Amino acid sequence: MDIRQAFGQNLRRFRMRAGLSQEAVAERMGVDRAHVSSMERGRQNVTLLTLWHAAQAVGVTLAALLEDAPAAKPARSSKMP
16 A cells, blocks of 8 residues: 555544544644645655644654554465365
C-alpha cells in the first residue's frame, strides 16, 4: 500500500475515533478542511511538520499515523503437514 494511502486511512480512523470532523482537525492543524480531506484520500504528499500537526490534532503518535495496514492472515488449513 502507498504510504500516503496508509497515512490517510489512519488519519481518518483516528479522527473518527476521536469524534472529530474534518473541519475540527483542520482548525487544530491550521489548514483548510479540503486539505484534511485530500490527506485522508491519500492525495497529499505531506511534510514532516504536517504529519506532526496531524498527530497532535487527533491525539496519536507519529508512528501510529504511519503504520501500514495489517496484512490479511492466510486461511488456516485443517490438514496436518
